[in-house]
Amino acid sequence: MPIHLPPVSRRRFLSSSLAAGAGLLLAPDLFGAGRKTDPHSWALFSDLHLAADREKVSRGTNMAGNFEAAVREVCALKRSPSAVLISGDLAFNTGESGDYTVVAEMLQPLRAAGMPIHLTLGNHDDRNHFWDALTDVKAAARPVADRQTALLRSPRANWFVLDSLETTNSTPGLLGDEQRTWLARALDANPDKPALIVVHHNSLLKGDAKLALKDSDQLFDILRPRKQVKAYIFGHTHDWGATQDVSGIHLVNLPPTAYVFTEGKPNGWVHATLERHGARLELHCLDHQHPAQGQVVDLKWRAG
Ligand SMILES: [Zn+2]
Numbered sequence: 001m002p003i004h005l006p007p008v009s010r011r012r013f014l015s016s017s018l019a020a021g022a023g024l025l026l027a028p029d030l031f032g033a034g035r036k037t038d039p040h041s042w043a044l045f046s047d048l049h050l051a052a053d054r055e056k057v058s059r060g061t062n063m064a065g066n067f068e069a070a071v072r073e074v075c076a077l078k079r080s081p082s083a084v085l086i087s088g089d090l091a092f093n094t095g096e097s098g099d100y101t102v103v104a105e106m107l108q109p110l111r112a113a114g115m116p117i118h119l120t121l122g123n124h125d126d127r128n129h130f131w132d133a134l135t136d137v138k139a140a141a142r143p144v145a146d147r148q149t150a151l152l153r154s155p156r157a158n159w160f161v162l163d164s165l166e167t168t169n170s171t172p173g174l175l176g177d178e179q180r181t182w183l184a185r186a187l188d189a190n191p192d193k194p195a196l197i198v199v200h201h202n203s204l205l206k207g208d209a210k211l212a213l214k215d216s217d218q219l220f221d222i223l224r225p226r227k228q229v230k231a232y233i234f235g236h237t238h239d240w241g242a243t244q245d246v247s248g249i250h251l252v253n254l255p256p257t258a259y260v261f262t263e264g265k266p267n268g269w270v271h272a273t274l275e276r277h278g279a280r281l282e283l284h285c286l287d288h289q290h291p292a293q294g295q296v297v298d299l300k301w302r303a304g
Pocket residue numbers: 047049089122124236238256
C-alpha cells in the first residue's frame with residue numbers, strides 16, 4: 001500500500017519543530033500515545049488553501065487557523081482514524097513553494113499522532129512545488145507517472161485517489177486518458193470490495209459544468225457499470241453535501257477547511273466510518289454553533 005506520508009515519531013517531530021523554531025503546535029497530551037486506532041475510520045479533508053503566510057486572511061477566513069483547529073480535533077478523537085485523506089487545493093491560490101512548506105509543517109501533528117496522510121491535488125496546486133516540498137510523497141511509488149494517484153486498501157473498502165489537476169490556477173480539472181485507463185483496469189482487478197473514488201473536482205452531476213471535471217462523462221462511463229463503485233468523493237465547490245447519481249453512486253462533496261463561497265455554508269471536515277454495507281459520515285464544523293454541526297449522513301451502498 002503506498003503510504004504517502006508515514007507517521008513520524010514523536011521525538012523526530014519535536015526535534016524538527018524545535019529545529020525550525022516553530023515550537024510546539026499541539027500540547028503533549030494531544031499526542032497519540034496509548035490511543036487506539038479505528039481501522040474503519042478516516043478523517044476526510046478538502047480545500048485547505050494554506051498560504052506561506054500563516055496570518056493570511058481571505059474572504060474573512062484565516063486558513064491556517066482553521067486547519068490547525070481541525071487538526072486538533074482529529075488528534076483529540078478518542079480513537080484515531082486509520083488515516084487522513086485530503087482531496088486537493090492544499091495551497092492558497094497558485095501552488096507556491098512556501099505554501100507547501102506550511103502544508104508540510106501543519107501536517108506534522110497528525111503524523112506525530114500516528115496517522116498516515118494521503119493527499120491529492122486540486123486546481124490551486126502546483127504538482128512540482130508540492131513534490132519538492134513533500135519529498136516522502138514524491139518518493140512513494142505511483143501507478144500513473146506524473147500524477148498523484150493511488151490505490152489505498154482498507155479492511156472494508158478500496159480507495160482510488162485520483163489527481164484532477166490540469167493547469168494550476170485554472171478552475172476546471174482533467175483526469176486524462178492514462179489515469180482513466182489505469183482506473184478501469186484497477187477497478188476490474190479489484191471487484192470484490194466497495195470502491196470509493198476520491199477526486200478534487202466535482203463531476204458534471206453537481207455544480208457549474210464549466211468549472212468541473214472535463215472528462216466527467218468518460219469517468220462515469222467507467223464507474224457506473226462497475227457495481228463495486230459506491231461513492232465519488234470530491235471538494236472544489238466548497239459546498240458540503242451528499243447526493244446520489246442515477247445509478248446509486250453517492251456523490252459526497254466535502255466541506256473546505258478554508259473559506260466557503262456562499263455565506264452560511266459550513267466549513268470543517270468529515271469523519272467517515274466504513275460499515276459493512278455503507279458508511280457513516282459525521283460533519284465537524286469549524287464553527288461549533290453552526291446548525292450543521294454534528295450532522296450525520298448514513299450512506300447505504302448500491303447493490304452489486
Ligand atoms: Zn478550493
